Amino acid sequence: MSGTPVSVVRFNLVDPAGTPASLSERYRAAVSMAAYADQQGVATVQTEEHHGVANNWLPSPFTFAGAVLGATRNIAVTVSAIIGPLHDPLRLAEDIAVLDLIGGGRLVTVAGIGYRPEEYAQFDVEWARRGKLQDELIETLLRAWTGEEFTFRGRRVRVTPRPFTQPHPLLLVGGSSRAAARRAARFGLPFFPSAHLPELETYYKERLVEYGTEGWTMMPAESTPLLHISEAPDRTWAEHGTHFLHEARTYASWQSGRIRSAVKSAATSVEQLRAEGVYRVLTPDQCLEQGLDNLVLHPLAGGMPVDEGWRSLRLFCENVLPRLTG
Known part of the structure; x- marks a missing residue:
């Protein structure tokens, strides 16, 4: 690891079972999470664009970016x-x-x-x-x-x-x-x-x-895993692993042999996904031990419940970030 890792919070607002009400909650939570991350010193919010996806993948990244820029300062x-x-x-x-x-x-x-x-x-x-x-x-x-x-x-x-x-x-x-x-x-x-x-x-x-x-x-980097921070990774995988798997399988369905992506999974089960390491659920200590140049937190991956996303983000900002810079 060279220097202080770059901290990134990623949002694509996927919600396979989304209703207008749940999607509104998710979007508003993401903007609030971005504002909190800004206050805590996270470097970057990352978002993306896909259209017509059944799981409600964000189609309008600049509209979302405008909301985030308006709610943040740095x-x-x-x-x-x-x-x-x-x-x-x-x-x-x-x-x-x-x-x-x-x-x-x-x-x-x-x-x-x-x-x-x-x-x-x-x-x-x-x-x-x-x-x-x-x-x-x-x-x-x-x-x-x-x-x-x-x-x-x-x-x-x-x-x-x-x-x-x-x-x-x-x-x-x-x-x-x-x-x-x-x-x-x-x-x-x-x-x-x-x-x-x-x-x-x-x-x-x-x-x-x-x-x-x-x-x-x-x-x-050669390895840029998507991170979720938890005090009990085994429990998080058991309760929420299907959200990571949903997103991984969605990506896999889009990628032909010509597509090269940092997010590339061949997993067809939660167990395979965990072993593969593209998505990692880590304690704060484990996160620090990874030695990654880029720490990409994905708090709402695959339709993750908003409260679980907040837990991950707060653990990252309170128990990982200060130990990176201090």
Whole structure:
């Protein structure tokens, strides 16, 4: 472990049995959890985007990010990742600029292209054009944030207001392919591989030289488990292991052989999932003993009851975090 680990609280608001009332409780709890995490010194809230999922996976990460930015003062909010080609480039430029102004530069956006054709079908976006659409999106964002007029799809446009962060809000290109690495290098943007892929990082650095651009890599560690803190891990696995398994199985159903992800599980039972180590339920002492560079707490994983999520978050903030920095 090098230096102080980075602390992250992740939310995707999954709730397989969700009703409008329970989902409202979960969303409001997540914003309150983010505010508490901010007060306790957690570094980042991380969220993401998926559409039309039966378990109510968060589809609107920037709306959620706005609520979190409004309820906090210091914590960064990372949207990791958006499905770039599903967004209107001009509207996205405006939304990110406004959120960047609200947050004073605390919003981080990772632009990926997704891996579920059904999401493209839902929005009537051609799957085969996703690479070209992603190029257009990134180019448009970077031009829009200058505040100057430019040509977009044959017409003159101007996006205002300008964002707080100059020259532009932090934007990374995500993915697990050479095309994503090339795209990041071509635009001179940081690269966010979706898994620990050192060979892809090398390829990205070579492309930076080729294009004469500058950039850096934010790559997951070889092991980046999703954490839940408990004073009694055996009991937590027995009572709540099905929530972790639900999320793991959902991810597994989306991942083909070409998809590389830091969250990749082959488990089909709670027992297998626990042995695998992608999801870990740990005591505060065990968490400290892991020696991880990134501590990713996932308090509401897979529809976890809100009160259990709060227990995990408080244990982390009260019994882990102070011992990391002190």
